[in-house]
Amino acid sequence: MIANVLSIAGTDPTGGAGIHADIKTVSALGAYAMAAVTAVVAQNTRGVRSFVALDPDFVGEQIDAVFDDVRVDAVKVGMVANARIAETIAGRLKRHAARNVVLDPVMVAKSGHHLLEPDAVSAIREHLVPLATVITPNLPEAGVLLGADEAWSLALMRERVGDLLALGPDWVLLKGGHLDGSKESTDLLHGPSGTVEFSAPRIRTRNDHGTGCTLSAAIAALLPTRPVEESVREAKAYMHEALAASGALKVGQGHGPLHHFHRLWGGRPL
Numbered sequence: 001m002i003a004n005v006l007s008i009a010g011t012d013p014t015g016g017a018g019i020h021a022d023i024k025t026v027s028a029l030g031a032y033a034m035a036a037v038t039a040v041v042a043q044n045t046r047g048v049r050s051f052v053a054l055d056p057d058f059v060g061e062q063i064d065a066v067f068d069d070v071r072v073d074a075v076k077v078g079m080v081a082n083a084r085i086a087e088t089i090a091g092r093l094k095r096h097a098a099r100n101v102v103l104d105p106v107m108v109a110k111s112g113h114h115l116l117e118p119d120a121v122s123a124i125r126e127h128l129v130p131l132a133t134v135i136t137p138n139l140p141e142a143g144v145l146l147g148a149d150e151a152w153s154l155a156l157m158r159e160r161v162g163d164l165l166a167l168g169p170d171w172v173l174l175k176g177g178h179l180d181g182s183k184e185s186t187d188l189l190h191g192p193s194g195t196v197e198f199s200a201p202r203i204r205t206r207n208d209h210g211t212g213c214t215l216s217a218a219i220a221a222l223l224p225t226r227p228v229e230e231s232v233r234e235a236k237a238y239m240h241e242a243l244a245a246s247g248a249l250k251v252g253q254g255h256g257p258l259h260h261f262h263r264l265w266g267g268r269p270l
Contacts (some may be wrong), residue, residue: 001073003031003224007217008059008089009040009078009106010051010115015208016257017043020172022076022217024260029221034062034070036062038089039081041115045209045252051079051115056088056250067096074100076217077132079115090127100223103132103169104216105141108252121145130168134228136216137164139178152179154186161190171228173219177211177269189232196229200240207246207256214258215239238263 007022015021019035026033038059041051053083066072075098080086093101105124107116125145129135137145146163150156157174164172171191179185186199214225218235245262259265 001225003020003073003221004034004070005031005074005076005217005220005224006034006036006063006072007076007078007220008036008038008063008080009213010081011037012041012043012210014044014209014257016045016251016253016255018078019214021210021257021260022078025217025238026076026221028260028263029218030223031073031221034066035246036066038085038113039079040078043174044254045256046254048084048115051081053085053117056082056084059085060088060092063092063096067092067098072096072098074102074220076102076104076220077128078104078213078216079106080120080124080128082113082117083119086120087121090123090131093128093131098131099133099160100220101132102216102220102223103128103135104212105129105137105145106212107141107144109185125167132169133167133223133270134171134173134216134219134232135164135167136173136175136212137210137218138175142174143167150175154182156181157186157188158195161188161195165190173232175212175215187236189229193227193229196232198233198236200236203240203243204242205246206254207249207258208243209252209255209257211239211243211258214242214260 012018016118242258245259
């Protein structure tokens with residue numbers, strides 16, 4: 001079966017993050033990609049200049065248009081921009097009994113620019129998180145969801161990942177990429193069967209634009225045909241390969257994109 005995966009997120013004109021990265025990722029992993037746009041973002045590899053959030057009702061119409069016509073096997077939710085859009089998405093996911101929902105609580109771009117209005121945090125926590133099969137926060141996002149300004153360590157990640165699960169998702173993938181001083185990056189997958197730790201060597205590259213979008217979209221692409229732990233393991237392997245192969249691309253002067261099609265293009269220089 002070829003899975004149909006809907007991404008609900010914002011745009012990236014340079015193609016490295018947001019819906020553009022999601023479509024590339026889902027396609028590279030053999031699923032059919034669809035998209036509903038929440039915000040149009042003026043950004044490049046050096047940062048976000050501005051964004052315009054779309055009308056929440058129109059976001060809902062996009063989602064309805066997909067579900068009314070297409071079998072949706074998984075949904076990835078990324079940038080929601082504001083509280084009304086978050087609430088609208090949650091309402092539509094409930095209405096259509098969406099399955100395999102992966103929530104990447106996008107709050108800040110790689111450049112440090114905010115992609116979320118302050119009123120949206122509680123809406124994400126209260127309305128979207130409980131609908132998720134998997135949430136994929138990085139450490140700053142986890143701190144915001146928990147309402148705590150944490151000085152994160154691996155030990156604290158192990159301690160607090162259960163608090164994230166208590167917010168209502170089925171599973172939490174807490175990403176440890178922001179931890180300093182380690183040669184490895186460790187993520188914790190926590191759910192009904194306990195905690196699994198995934199560690200991988202850090203790759204020294206500036207081409208890390210869209211890593212969160214890519215990982216969450218990869219999980220969504222795999223969930224319809226695999227258990228959660230296997231989906232996360234394969235998604236992380238794909239992202240690690242895409243990050244390692246990113247040097248084959250020459251895109252932008254800042255944080256360049258991952259090489260989403262490394263398996264198809266053979267990593268050849270462009």
